[in-house]
Amino acid sequence: MPELPEVETVRRGLSPVMDGRTILSVQLNRPDLRFPLPAQFADRLSGARIDRLGRRSKFLVAELSSGDALIMHLGMSGRFTITDSGQLGEFHHEVAPDPKHDHVIFHMEGGQTVTYNDPRRFGFMELWPLAQMETYPRLAGLGPEPLSNTFSHAWLNEALKGKTGPIKSVLLDQRTIAGLGNIYVCEALYRAKISPRRRANTVPGERAARLTRAINDVIAEAIEAGGSSISDFKAATGELGYFQHTFAVYDREGEPCKTCGAPIRRIVQSGRSSFYCGSCQR
Numbered sequence: 001m002p003e004l005p006e007v008e009t010v011r012r013g014l015s016p017v018m019d020g021r022t023i024l025s026v027q028l029n030r031p032d033l034r035f036p037l038p039a040q041f042a043d044r045l046s047g048a049r050i051d052r053l054g055r056r057s058k059f060l061v062a063e064l065s066s067g068d069a070l071i072m073h074l075g076m077s078g079r080f081t082i083t084d085s086g087q088l089g090e091f092h093h094e095v096a097p098d099p100k101h102d103h104v105i106f107h108m109e110g111g112q113t114v115t116y117n118d119p120r121r122f123g124f125m126e127l128w129p130l131a132q133m134e135t136y137p138r139l140a141g142l143g144p145e146p147l148s149n150t151f152s153h154a155w156l157n158e159a160l161k162g163k164t165g166p167i168k169s170v171l172l173d174q175r176t177i178a179g180l181g182n183i184y185v186c187e188a189l190y191r192a193k194i195s196p197r198r199r200a201n202t203v204p205g206e207r208a209a210r211l212t213r214a215i216n217d218v219i220a221e222a223i224e225a226g227g228s229s230i231s232d233f234k235a236a237t238g239e240l241g242y243f244q245h246t247f248a249v250y251d252r253e254g255e256p257c258k259t260c261g262a263p264i265r266r267i268v269q270s271g272r273s274s275f276y277c278g279s280c281q282r
Contacts, residue, residue: 001122002074004058004145004179005222005243010080011055017082017112018062019053027105034075034124037104044068044127045106057142057178061133069130071138075122083113142178146219151177153212157204167203167211168196169270177215183228186250186275188214195281196267196274221246249275 002010026042038044049065062070079097097117104116104125116123128136143159144150159177163170170176171185180188189196191214194207203211222228225243248258252275253266262279 001076001181002058002227003181003184005184005219005225006227007055007058007060007074007179008223009227010074011053011060014060014080014082014114015053017108017110017114018050018106020050022047022049022109024107024109027107029103029105033103033118033121035126037125038127041125041127045070056139057145057174058181059139063130067130068127069133069136071126071128071136072116073124073138075118075120075124077120078116078118078123081115081117083115084111141175143174143176145178146180146215151212151216153209156208156212160200160203160208163200165200166196166269167194167198167200168272168274170200172270172272179219180215182272182274183247183250184215184218184222187248188218190249190276190281191218193281195278196269196276198282249277251275 023045024047026045028037028042031037044066045064047066048068050062050070051065052063054061054063058073060072060074062072064070081097097115098119099117101117101119102115103118103121106114106116108114116125126138133139144155156177160167160170168185168189171180171188172182174180186196188211192207192210194203194211198207222243225246228244228247249264252264254263256262257264257277257280260277260279262277264275265278267274267276
């Protein structure tokens with residue numbers, strides 16, 4: 001599932017053709033994605049201007065002139081692509097998505113078309129009153145985001161106090177830090193030299209300071225790299241991310257640690273694979 005850097009990459013790719021532009025019309029090729037689309041979805045979007053295309057955690061949030069917010073989640077395989085006047089954009093020799101999975105098509109002011117393609121249909125789109133976003137249930141209770149003013153060493157210290165679960169599982173809880181997923185937690189823990197097995201309440205102090213820096217650095221570098229292109233992820237322009245070429249531990253089971261040469265280990269925590277160096281991470 002795309003994590004914060006991948007969703008931010010998608011937002012940046014869509015922004016030039018959606019931010020500040022009017023949605024002229026919307027074509028729906030099915031009535032549902034993971035959930036049923038909202039009632040009168042196409043009619044409520046058609047003619048509305050996207051005043052701001054933002055992101056919260058792993059969600060895209062389009063603030064509309066109609067007073068609604070269009071909230072979009074990519075799920076496992078969701079992907080936006082942009083075409084201009086009927087011509088497919090640059091795909092760097094990648095095969096275009098199968099059009100039978102083109103579920104929602106936005107016709108934008110300026111002549112561009114933005115198509116949402118999702119073979120597995122785990123993504124979704126919802127409308128919510130913009131003035132009541134604080135009550136939108138899927139965003140309620142999320143922790144601060146990496147790189148934000150509210151995410152700091154002091155905040156992380158407090159957030160981890162009293163939590164006896166493994167630090168890896170605690171970091172994956174979106175109530176702790178919003179937008180982090182398995183890839184970037186593995187990489188940040190490696191940089192901070194913290195074992196994913198370590199109890200969260202033993203991290204506050206110097207370990208938390210290292211972890212705060214590592215999380216911010218990993219997320220910033222991944223955004224700069226366009227995210228990690230594993231499985232189905234590509235940017236809206238069709239470009240591949242390349243952060244996966246710098247993975248230190250993720251998906252490297254049995255390969256040598258880039259620091260000490262010991263083999264990278266894999267364990268399962270809360271149903272997810274954790275990759276780490278048993279020598280460097282304590």
